[in-house]
Amino acid sequence: MFRIALIGAGNVASHLAEALESAGHRITEVFSRRKKNAVMLAEKLYQATPTDKLDFTASKADVFIIAVADAALSELLHQLQLPPQAIVVHTSGTLSMNLLAILNRPHGVFYPLQTFSKHKPVEWQRIPICLEASDKATIDILAQIASDISTNVYAISSEERKQIHLAAVIACNFANHLWHIAWQILKPIGIPFHLFRPLLQETLEKAMQMPPHKVQTGPAIRGDIPVMEQHLALLTAHSPLWAEIYQLISQSIAETAARTVAKT
Template sequence: MPDQPHIVLIGAGNVAWHLGQQLQAEGGDVVCVYSRSAGSATALAKLLDCPASTELSEIPATADWYLLLVPDSKIGGVAEKLQAHISPNALVMHSSGATPANVLAPYFMHHGVFYPLQTFSKERVLDFNEVPLCLYTAQEGDYQRVESVAKRLVKNVYRVGDEQRAQLHLAAVFVNNFTNYLQYIGQAISQENQLPGALLQPLLKETIAKLDDLTPAEAQTGPAIRNDIPTMERHLALLKDHPQWTLLYKQLSMGIAEDLGKK
């Protein structure tokens, strides 16, 4: 793979939107965007100044690198179809944290994973240089070439195997997805009581900021770690109309007490 590889993006969703722009600016030459959605493919291809396609048979057959930026459930099926249209020596990588690399093995000898550990939304401006990139290639000879491109895109690049990446993805679900849902609950409680959700934002920002200096165990505060039973009982009474939130409150409080409480 050359220093400026020709790259085809298979998919035009949130990850492709951000990764494609960074690749085009810093790491390579995006020569085509494929998506089953003509609108999505055309919009991203226009941004990257390259052709768009809605047919795998029409994408470049001799590109250096094909990035499968599709939902996990689609990776194997897309790879199976893709093999009929491109060189068997092409490097094909997916971007999933949860799907093993070997889902590509039946179709391509040169395969791997190019996993950006971040949450992506098209409408959100993101400093991609700060995104950790986790790499794996089945063929050792492919790794350095992929790594050289990755290091032009971001500051931090890591070699991460399948099992490690699965555990990392699990950790990321706790850190991002569950945390975001807890913010939803906090906003909903505020709105139900005619309080502005903005009241919670300084607290959230400081919660995140102090993790630059403290471990989560050191930073933990609140009634559960203090074993403040009366306060927790009052909270549970306030949650009587939300049984799913009540369950979360009990489980999280128990976890805090057992994992981080004073022994």
């Protein structure tokens, strides 16, 4: 059992706090610049103290997990005061571990590869947790904590983590935006987007079972120019920018197919 302080009270901090307590760890403090948010999260926990102060010199926590927006980290680090025994990690997909070196404590990264929403519980067991640490003792502690809440724990360098985060933005954030575009196309004809669920679920299943380029379908990979021209015309009426996106992704699909054929 570790005593863990959470710096941050947003979605990542909230989900993490509950998972850690369920796994038998104890949250000692919850920090938020807005005291109210710290209080709200602390109330859901066993006996965490909410605070809006960054002086933790008297804290008994073994581990400090910083889960704040990337942009807020740097300023926060200049104000954060830690007890001598603490190790400290951040949860960012993009920021280097080395930023934490100025705290003069063993430090690391604890990056859960998931998108968290306020009221939606997540299944922690399957969420990959990417770890990095300044030294062997710290990675061992982080691995112990991570494996208490997930079966998918990985040691990942800062450089690798940046690539993973980039891939996640493209695979998830961008896919979600494509779904927004589809949603907007369907809206005027009164078709609810959830009709696409079986199609999207099946596409996802296939992409998980073999490399996505091997299950690529659609007009771009068939080189079906008439259909693509029809689509571009329809799409331009919605948004010229979307038509541009259509063209570039179709081009990339065609180039991928050409490269694959050239290799075989």
